[in-house]
Amino acid sequence: xxxxxxxxxxxxxxxxxxxxxxxxxxxxxxxxxxxxxxxxxxxxxxxxxxxxxxxxxxxxxxxxxxxxxxxxxxxxxxxxxxxxxxxxxxxxxxxxxxxxxxxxxxxxxxxxxxxxxxxxxxxxxxxxxxxxxxxxxxxx
Numbered sequence: 001x002x003x004x005x006x007x008x009x010x011x012x013x014x015x016x017x018x019x020x021x022x023x024x025x026x027x028x029x030x031x032x033x034x035x036x037x038x039x040x041x042x043x044x045x046x047x048x049x050x051x052x053x054x055x056x057x058x059x060x061x062x063x064x065x066x067x068x069x070x071x072x073x074x075x076x077x078x079x080x081x082x083x084x085x086x087x088x089x090x091x092x093x094x095x096x097x098x099x100x101x102x103x104x105x106x107x108x109x110x111x112x113x114x115x116x117x118x119x120x121x122x123x124x125x126x127x128x129x130x131x132x133x134x135x136x137x138x139x140x
Contacts, residue, residue: 017064026092041054
């Protein structure tokens with residue numbers, strides 16, 4: 001069931017969704033997407049490019065954000081638009097945390113605009129893998 005209009009207000013924070021990125025997840029994403037770039041599969045290639053090891057696809061990180069939104073909404077069809085800015089790479093073993101806050105709600109269209117992001121936690125620091133991004137959702 002889709003989230004109802006009366007249950008959403010500007011300033012509302014979404015429940016966050018966290019996961020630790022594994023090599024198996026990145027490999028499965030590469031297989032599903034068809035993106036077999038060696039940066040996502042081979043540590044030596046990734047190190048030669050200046051990274052500490054394999055990096056996750058940007059779209060893998062965006063998919064985690066979409067999962068967070070759909071979990072909150074209750075219906076995948078309620079996510080109408082998602083626009084992101086990729087800001088930092090995500091590596092195997094990183095913890096990514098997706099979240100957001102409702103920026104505005106339009107009762108006449110039953111739509112809400114959200115500010116959304118994904119942070120990446122590694123080595124005791126947190127930075128944004130995705131920031132300055134937004135989603136538009138339709139409410140029941």
